[in-house]
Amino acid sequence: MNSNKELDLLVDIIKLYKKYGQDSFSSLVRFLSEGNIEDISTLLKEIPSKTKNKEKDLKQRSSINILLSDLENADQEKFKIINEFYEELIAKIVLPTFRELKDFALDCDLELKTDSRQKAISPFIKHLIGLPKDQLISKIRSLNKRDADDRSLEGWSKIILNNELKDKE
Amino acid sequence: MANKVSIINMKGGVGKSTLSVNLAWHFAATHKWRKRVLLVDLDPQFNASQYLLGVKKYEDIMENEIPTIWDVFEQLTQVPGSVKKPLLESQKVIYHAKKFYKGCIDLIPSRLELAYSLRNPGQKEHLLAKLINKIEDNYDIIILDCAPTESFLTTAAYLTSDYILVPVRPEYLSSIGLPLLVKSMNEFKQFYNDHPLELAGVVFNATSNYVPEESKSKLDVKKIAKDNGWYVFEKEISYSRSYPKGAREGKPIFRTSYARAKQTDKFKIFAEEFAKRIGL
Numbered sequence: 001m002n003s004n005k006e007l008d009l010l011v012d013i014i015k016l017y018k019k020y021g022q023d024s025f026s027s028l029v030r031f032l033s034e035g036n037i038e039d040i041s042t043l044l045k046e047i048p049s050k051t052k053n054k055e056k057d058l059k060q061r062s063s064i065n066i067l068l069s070d071l072e073n074a075d076q077e078k079f080k081i082i083n084e085f086y087e088e089l090i091a092k093i094v095l096p097t098f099r100e101l102k103d104f105a106l107d108c109d110l111e112l113k114t115d116s117r118q119k120a121i122s123p124f125i126k127h128l129i130g131l132p133k134d135q136l137i138s139k140i141r142s143l144n145k146r147d148a149d150d151r152s153l154e155g156w157s158k159i160i161l162n163n164e165l166k167d168k169e
Numbered sequence: 170m171a172n173k174v175s176i177i178n179m180k181g182g183v184g185k186s187t188l189s190v191n192l193a194w195h196f197a198a199t200h201k202w203r204k205r206v207l208l209v210d211l212d213p214q215f216n217a218s219q220y221l222l223g224v225k226k227y228e229d230i231m232e233n234e235i236p237t238i239w240d241v242f243e244q245l246t247q248v249p250g251s252v253k254k255p256l257l258e259s260q261k262v263i264y265h266a267k268k269f270y271k272g273c274i275d276l277i278p279s280r281l282e283l284a285y286s287l288r289n290p291g292q293k294e295h296l297l298a299k300l301i302n303k304i305e306d307n308y309d310i311i312i313l314d315c316a317p318t319e320s321f322l323t324t325a326a327y328l329t330s331d332y333i334l335v336p337v338r339p340e341y342l343s344s345i346g347l348p349l350l351v352k353s354m355n356e357f358k359q360f361y362n363d364h365p366l367e368l369a370g371v372v373f374n375a376t377s378n379y380v381p382e383e384s385k386s387k388l389d390v391k392k393i394a395k396d397n398g399w400y401v402f403e404k405e406i407s408y409s410r411s412y413p414k415g416a417r418e419g420k421p422i423f424r425t426s427y428a429r430a431k432q433t434d435k436f437k438i439f440a441e442e443f444a445k446r447i448g449l
Contacts (some may be wrong), residue, residue: 107198109271128196149419151224151417151419158283159227
């Protein structure tokens with residue numbers, strides 16, 4: 001490894017590997033190593049139409065990255081929590097819809113005024129960075145608990161019918 | 170002092186529990202309100218508890234023998250020969266169901282065994298009002314989700330409340346529940362004429378603009394309301410599949426996935442009219 005840039009690139013590649021999975025990665029490695037210049041050129045020409053949005057995403061991410069970098073220097077523990085949450089947010093592992101994101105933001109006392117999920121992420125993360133650590137932990141924990149809720153008829157039947165059995169005993 | 174409202178109708182299936190939970194959530198969680206809300210589940214069918222808690226949390230309550238509304242009414246009941254139970258401490262029966270930024274929803278949960286209390290109702294109707302009296306300063310609004318049949322639980326709800334909200338489905342059999350409620354309230358007022366209980370109003374729930382049946386039912390209900398000097402809310406709550414979906418997801422309609430803005434807005438507009446009516 002010759003430079004920090006290469007190290008950063010490696011870290012980004014590892015993150016992307018985690019996001020897209022081994023199969024996609026292996027397939028892409030094969031495609032690139034087969035080195036069909038025309039295919040790659042065609043692909044590159046298609047990119048500009050998506051680039052504008054990507055540029056905006058990159059700008060947003062770079063401003064958040066700066067904030068996260070500052071946070072990392074100031075508070076490692078808080079940085080770890082928010083950074084992990086941010087990555088899961090980007091990957092839509094948590095709060096995959098705009099509505100869910102807006103509702104959760106409201107529970108964190110932030111009324112989001114953007115018109116898309118993508119645009120909402122930056123102000124939301126900035127807001128989370130500003131929260132006290134214990135409140136931040138409690139909020140994120142509450143989000144995880146929500147996902148684990150059982151609301152099935154089977155579950156309720158078990159409670160109700162177990163009660164019946166206890167009464168008979 | 171909290172505004173205390175019973176949501177009641179002698180007819181089952183009109184949406185009392187759904188309305189109770191959605192109103193509680195609206196006043197606790199929305200940016201404008203952020204109130205401290207206590208929801209009292211007064212129904213042995215414990216639908217409000219199911220809606221708000223889900224299976225796991227409810228199981229915890231049962232397994233850890235956390236007191237419920239049943240324990241409130243049974244705290245003076247003693248098995249002959251056994252040691253006298255201490256009186257129930259009011260805070261022990263409060264379950265912290267939902268926490269929002271500044272608002273919250275606390276719950277006094279119910280359970281099936283509450284139906285047993287109906288077999289021995291003697292002298293129990295005051296117990297809930299006594300308990301609420303001790304804790305009401307901790308809340309901005311207290312909502313009681315009532316059982317549909319007339320019993321000492323109805324009297325307990327009346328004795329605890331300042332207001333009554335009556336959801337009515339505009340259909341023939343549902344609207345017949347209204348004269349039953351009129352009878353119930355009149356009997357209560359005869360016996361407890363010093364208790365200030367006001368009817369906040371009648372609200373049409375689960376409307377679908379199915380003319381002419383709904384129109385007929387609405388006219389019938391409005392006539393009875395007028396004869397008794399009852400207020401009928403201008404805003405109606407229209408039927409939406411997002412209500413039962415919300416109950417399944419454990420969310421109010423305005424947080425249910427894919428609920429239409431038109432439906433959620435209708436609910437919110439009603440909630441605002443209701444808040445104004447009770448001076449919240």
